[in-house]
Amino acid sequence: MRRYHLDWTVGHTSDPSSAPERFVPASVPGAVQLDWARAEGWPHYWQDAALERYEWMEDMYWVYQTTLSFPEMESGQRLFLVCGGVDYRFLVRVGERILHGQEGMFTPVELDLTEIAEDGDLLEVVVFPIPGSEIEPRGRTQARKSVKPVVSYGWDFHPRLVPSGIWKEAFLEVRSRRHIRQLDFDYTLEEDFSVARLSLSVELNASCVGTLEWSLIDPSGEVVDGQSVALAEQDVVDGFCEVHDPELWWPRGYGEASLYSLVVSLHESDGSTLDSRQQKIGFRSCRLVMNDGASRDALRAPRSRNVPPMALEVNGRRIFVKGSNWVGPDIFPGVAGEDAYRPLLEKVVGAHLNLLRCWGGAAVSKPSFFDLCDQLGILIWQDFPLACNKYDDSPEYLDTLNQESISIIKALKPHPCLAIWCGGNELYNEWSGMTDQHKALRLLNRNCFERDPDTPFLPTSPVMGVGHGGYLFRGKDGRECFEVMQQARCSAYIEFGVPGPASVDRLRSLIPEDELFPPRPNGGWLRRHGFCARDGEEESWLCPSVVESYFGHPESIEELVGWGQLLQSSGYKAMFEEARRQKPYCSMAINWCLNEPWPAAANSSIIAWPCDPKPSYKAVRQSCRPTLASARVRKFAWRAGETFEAELWMLNDAPHAIKGDRVEACLRFDDDESFALGWYFDSIEADENLLGPVLRFKIPEIQSQTFLLILKVEGRPDWSSEYDFCFIPSE
Amino acid sequence: MRRYHLDWTVGHTSDPSSAPERFVPASVPGAVQLDWARAEGWPHYWQDAALERYEWMEDMYWVYQTTLSFPEMESGQRLFLVCGGVDYRFLVRVGERILHGQEGMFTPVELDLTEIAEDGDLLEVVVFPIPGSEIEPRGRTQARKSVKPVVSYGWDFHPRLVPSGIWKEAFLEVRSRRHIRQLDFDYTLEEDFSVARLSLSVELNASCVGTLEWSLIDPSGEVVDGQSVALAEQDVVDGFCEVHDPELWWPRGYGEASLYSLVVSLHESDGSTLDSRQQKIGFRSCRLVMNDGASRDALRAPRSRNVPPMALEVNGRRIFVKGSNWVGPDIFPGVAGEDAYRPLLEKVVGAHLNLLRCWGGAAVSKPSFFDLCDQLGILIWQDFPLACNKYDDSPEYLDTLNQESISIIKALKPHPCLAIWCGGNELYNEWSGMTDQHKALRLLNRNCFERDPDTPFLPTSPVMGVGHGGYLFRGKDGRECFEVMQQARCSAYIEFGVPGPASVDRLRSLIPEDELFPPRPNGGWLRRHGFCARDGEEESWLCPSVVESYFGHPESIEELVGWGQLLQSSGYKAMFEEARRQKPYCSMAINWCLNEPWPAAANSSIIAWPCDPKPSYKAVRQSCRPTLASARVRKFAWRAGETFEAELWMLNDAPHAIKGDRVEACLRFDDDESFALGWYFDSIEADENLLGPVLRFKIPEIQSQTFLLILKVEGRPDWSSEYDFCFIPSE
Numbered sequence A, B: 001m002r003r004y005h006l007d008w009t010v011g012h013t014s015d016p017s018s019a020p021e022r023f024v025p026a027s028v029p030g031a032v033q034l035d036w037a038r039a040e041g042w043p044h045y046w047q048d049a050a051l052e053r054y055e056w057m058e059d060m061y062w063v064y065q066t067t068l069s070f071p072e073m074e075s076g077q078r079l080f081l082v083c084g085g086v087d088y089r090f091l092v093r094v095g096e097r098i099l100h101g102q103e104g105m106f107t108p109v110e111l112d113l114t115e116i117a118e119d120g121d122l123l124e125v126v127v128f129p130i131p132g133s134e135i136e137p138r139g140r141t142q143a144r145k146s147v148k149p150v151v152s153y154g155w156d157f158h159p160r161l162v163p164s165g166i167w168k169e170a171f172l173e174v175r176s177r178r179h180i181r182q183l184d185f186d187y188t189l190e191e192d193f194s195v196a197r198l199s200l201s202v203e204l205n206a207s208c209v210g211t212l213e214w215s216l217i218d219p220s221g222e223v224v225d226g227q228s229v230a231l232a233e234q235d236v237v238d239g240f241c242e243v244h245d246p247e248l249w250w251p252r253g254y255g256e257a258s259l260y261s262l263v264v265s266l267h268e269s270d271g272s273t274l275d276s277r278q279q280k281i282g283f284r285s286c287r288l289v290m291n292d293g294a295s296r297d298a299l300r301a302p303r304s305r306n307v308p309p310m311a312l313e314v315n316g317r318r319i320f321v322k323g324s325n326w327v328g329p330d331i332f333p334g335v336a337g338e339d340a341y342r343p344l345l346e347k348v349v350g351a352h353l354n355l356l357r358c359w360g361g362a363a364v365s366k367p368s369f370f371d372l373c374d375q376l377g378i379l380i381w382q383d384f385p386l387a388c389n390k391y392d393d394s395p396e397y398l399d400t401l402n403q404e405s406i407s408i409i410k411a412l413k414p415h416p417c418l419a420i421w422c423g424g425n426e427l428y429n430e431w432s433g434m435t436d437q438h439k440a441l442r443l444l445n446r447n448c449f450e451r452d453p454d455t456p457f458l459p460t461s462p463v464m465g466v467g468h469g470g471y472l473f474r475g476k477d478g479r480e481c482f483e484v485m486q487q488a489r490c491s492a493y494i495e496f497g498v499p500g501p502a503s504v505d506r507l508r509s510l511i512p513e514d515e516l517f518p519p520r521p522n523g524g525w526l527r528r529h530g531f532c533a534r535d536g537e538e539e540s541w542l543c544p545s546v547v548e549s550y551f552g553h554p555e556s557i558e559e560l561v562g563w564g565q566l567l568q569s570s571g572y573k574a575m576f577e578e579a580r581r582q583k584p585y586c587s588m589a590i591n592w593c594l595n596e597p598w599p600a601a602a603n604s605s606i607i608a609w610p611c612d613p614k615p616s617y618k619a620v621r622q623s624c625r626p627t628l629a630s631a632r633v634r635k636f637a638w639r640a641g642e643t644f645e646a647e648l649w650m651l652n653d654a655p656h657a658i659k660g661d662r663v664e665a666c667l668r669f670d671d672d673e674s675f676a677l678g679w680y681f682d683s684i685e686a687d688e689n690l691l692g693p694v695l696r697f698k699i700p701e702i703q704s705q706t707f708l709l710i711l712k713v714e715g716r717p718d719w720s721s722e723y724d725f726c727f728i729p730s731e
Helices: A032-040 A051-059 A338-350 A367-376 A395-412 A439-451 A481-487 A504-510 A523-527 A544-551 A557-581 A615-623 B032-040 B051-059 B338-350 B367-376 B395-412 B439-451 B481-487 B504-510 B523-527 B544-551 B557-581 B615-623
Strands: A002-004 A008-013 A024-026 A061-067 A078-083 A089-094 A097-103 A109-112 A122-127 A170-175 A180-189 A195-217 A223-244 A260-267 A273-281 A286-289 A311-314 A317-319 A321-326 A355-358 A379-383 A418-422 A466-468 A492-495 A588-591 A627-632 A637-639 A643-652 A661-669 A672-681 A690-698 A706-713 A721-728 B002-004 B008-013 B024-026 B061-067 B078-083 B089-094 B097-103 B109-112 B122-127 B170-175 B180-189 B195-217 B223-244 B260-267 B273-281 B286-289 B311-314 B317-319 B321-326 B355-358 B379-383 B418-422 B466-468 B492-495 B588-591 B627-632 B637-639 B643-652 B661-669 B672-681 B690-698 B706-713 B721-728
Touching: A008 A032, A024 A032, A032 A051, A097 A109, A180 A260, A180 A273, A195 A273, A223 A260, A286 A418, A311 A418, A321 A379, A338 A367, A355 A588, A367 A379, A367 A395, A379 A395, A395 A439, A439 B439, A481 A557, A504 A557, A544 A557, A544 A721, A557 A588, A557 A615, A557 A627, A557 A643, A557 A721, A615 A627, A627 A706, A627 A721, A643 A661, A643 A672, A643 A706, A661 A690, A672 A690, B008 B032, B024 B032, B032 B051, B097 B109, B180 B260, B180 B273, B195 B273, B223 B260, B286 B418, B311 B418, B321 B379, B338 B367, B355 B588, B367 B379, B367 B395, B379 B395, B395 B439, B481 B557, B504 B557, B544 B557, B544 B721, B557 B588, B557 B615, B557 B627, B557 B643, B557 B721, B615 B627, B627 B706, B627 B721, B643 B661, B643 B672, B643 B706, B661 B690, B672 B690
Parallel strands: A321 A355, A321 A588, A355 A379, A379 A418, A466 A492, A492 A588, A637 A721, B321 B355, B321 B588, B355 B379, B379 B418, B466 B492, B492 B588, B637 B721
Antiparallel strands: A002 A170, A008 A024, A008 A061, A061 A122, A078 A109, A078 A170, A089 A097, A089 A122, A180 A195, A195 A223, A195 A260, A260 A273, A286 A311, A311 A317, A627 A643, A643 A690, A661 A672, A661 A706, A706 A721, B002 B170, B008 B024, B008 B061, B061 B122, B078 B109, B078 B170, B089 B097, B089 B122, B180 B195, B195 B223, B195 B260, B260 B273, B286 B311, B311 B317, B627 B643, B643 B690, B661 B672, B661 B706, B706 B721
């Protein structure tokens, strides 16, 4: 199997019956927008202050061209065009002959060109105008009849910029006369995990004699099972492997992310190899079970049902989910690949997070994303590409959704990281208006049940009892995020966020100097989501008056950014740790959001584009340590004379017990440290929290604008914690 | 197509390899228990005080025998054994040859005997021991691995008595050489209901020449569309009919239950008829949409989802569901047929009810039940046969459930009455322990979606926001059903009940004279669910101390029954009318239950076995009139000096506006009528209620134990209402 690169050019036409007037070099994988911008010498889109210039591209037909150069082929060999995906509706033609037409970017294309094309032929991929542009008004509802990621139609952290084009690898491939068309596998685990039984199914391109061999190789490189079968003119072979005491695949923090390799090879009768495939396999079970305390019914008549199960059990062990929402690393998913994924995923691991929710507004990531998550032990909650819309019930939409969801399931099911399927984002909420009766969601449930019945399926998030929000340090109702989380009782927090500004350096690169300070709701700040990013909220996401209400009027951009980032850090600590304190009724804490697809002036991400951690990243990392001393404090700002109160906790979700120790709680005012409390705690069981004493301390008159609560764990300084609070001077 | 009756005998053996020692005549359809009891001269089971004598039958193999008598057949004709269903696991054999084996009672059997059997052969049906008898403890959990109605394992209104045997028609059928194997149809309706497009698919038993004709006949007998096609050696024919301005099928109270007939016939090339089929078709659309006021989200963060939609829309019109739970008309579903169904269904219509929920604890009814509901305009909510258990996730159970659910869907989908599919009863509650992730319910959703996607599907009842209960006039927490319902806010009430005793005559026939009065928790009262019917409630369902707390110690069985029935009637009025007052947020009021499968001394049914309405039936009929004057009163019992309060309403769910009128509200104490209030109300829109004034009246000292609130509507005495209340004398 040899692969050959293709050189592409691209041009546009408003009339599909006439050819483009001009062709420019095209990067594949990529997007037509980027190719055109490069040819025109426009600034990089992420530095561009005039994204309006991309608008006309939405309504064009884009024609990719490449001249086929046939490689040397032995007799009987086949030449394939292979393409991972074209965004969004397209056709493929050689000369005048249309080989293929498709709607949907997640279904790959494989076309056997051997008898159809000749050396020197012109191969074209014609990409249609973006879907939904005929729908009024402009905005996210335009995506409601297509399986196109909705975020690109404009979101509170994403400009309107709708990608088109070949977004995954496209190449020529020479294959043997007889080759492996498809390798599928499935496995069952004994209830006590003592045996894994692997079944495989190999589909050949045609009936074949010769032999098919497979072997299963354990993580240390030893072959643990395998077989070689003689083929009797068959084109499907079913096989089987068994592993006793398999090394299980565990998410980060619970054990090794062990991966086996399944190697399958097809041989001629003379022993020469025709084709081979390799597949990584992680053995694990995954279930959603009832949250502790959620299966007790209300006693009062009439009774309703219990909330749905949201506690994740991997390999029979409850995993407290500490996660983050993944929104894609770039506005153009075509340019994002392993290089973009890896540093971000390493940051995920570095912050002790064990799950990413791949949010349904964004594109489903490329295969390397899931390969990395398999290796790093990061669990994946995958939304299908539906978000905040009332998706259509028409046969046309359902057909496309059926095709695309099957392709997504086929691509992701082999990955042990894939822990939860979800129909999409906030579809049962008022702003979407879908219900349990909508066919799109019944179809997704059907497809997941048929193709991956052992992975949990949620129709959407939130389901009943699960929370989305808040998204501000202090909400419109005046409640701080401290209070919001302490007053909530959710079985899982799947989105919660606190906005924070980008670094001063980044802001200087984004916003013209004369607009930078003081920030105003126009120009760069507006374009970069600093203001008016959310409906009806002028100050989101920069929130300058919230900052000012705590710290007074900032004198400089540095002061504003510092204070804004402090709020974000403090808010995230309060929210993550409060969700952890609500364990075991609460089983998940997933913040909104991890990253951003382009540089925003401010938003809820803890890592700025492309992979630049904000101070809040460190805060989340502190709060997500498996074991730590923690404080529940009811508010952020304090005045002299008030009695500061902090309920002390030891939080532990490590899979092992921890020894008793002593927590020393101090308050630091104006660089003076006051000892407030010493707490001796006994040993704590695996995955259990311990509630300790309440610290009370009268706040003195101080000079600084902040003070610090410090919890030192004597024997384990790595479990110690610090919390900033705001001091409000007397008027 | 000619049918031939078969004469059966039945015997039992504990060892399937040896034949029964004794055979007795068998009634088919029926049950082996009834055949054996008849042969033994036992009393009818419903009069039997010793049902223990049936227990051993559960563990037997029951062998049905019949000697085949081949009818005259022309050359090429085929002889079929046709059987609608055998309960539960069975095999069919001719001599030593096993023709068929099956688990599941809802999948019919058709066997072509032509080449397999000969005149005079012995045909046997061997029925296996009941499923689950090996599971501990004895009781409903024994049904959790089978698709066997769970009620027969014992319920609070049903003794343990588990039917076995051929429970649907079984006969020989001579078919033409070429005949119609299957007729399927589907239709779509234009959104404005202006056109119905019917597609049909006719499957023949083998390729055929000749012609296939079909015609669609409207309710008045006119042919509206049809076609005749010449067959070119084909075994499947797809056809099409179109109806402009179709007469829609409407549920009772909203229009005619219009039925078209589709007639399909197969003809030889010479024109002679080979076979024909007739199918009734009702054109209607059915959806569950959001309840009014349910799609507004809570504003406080974090937000969860909205409750699921429970408002039923038929042909684009919201239908306020007034319904009742159907629990089967007999312990032995095999003996229930049209004769049992018809009088009960006529009572349903007579009480202005428009929907029956066919409860998942009982068997799915026979075809004549659904035919009658089609004719009478009664909507059907069909639970699959799962109830109050944690059903198995094993491949064996899922296979059977798959087969049985597909058979049920195929049988019921053609009926326009079929409005809602539901996975089963109370599966998400604590006592069942199933969740959204259980495969059984995902499988049912999948099968309904694939085979009947336009009919709503609920995984179970209750879903979130929907209520089941209460079930007592006054609950353990001291709240009367008046209060329970007024304090509740459910989008639908799918079960609520008030128990009442059977008539004195019936009680005399059930309970030995010396046990009859005063009732005690043993003997006949215990057997007949008068006491200890529900876990932890000694007094259910007779509830003598509740009766006594209102009316004092009864002097006779007549007094006890009279008071008990008054409580049931008053309770049902309060609950049905309160649910109606909570419209439009509330969309359904379905009481538990309509009927009973054997005579109970007391329970929540409004019609005693077999079809004997209790006084509460009249009460429900009053409360379910499309239009009535109604009173919301907070409690049932009043003392002298208290101020009686009644909030007056006009309830209207008629599909047309009503004219204004005058309500005169009176209180009748000791036969003296006191005028309390006159209320002039204006015209009221279709399907709208009107809240009127609050009546206040100081209760005088009276002699009677009850007093009456009378609401007279001057121009429309048929809208007038009366309510009984209890007077508690001063001590």
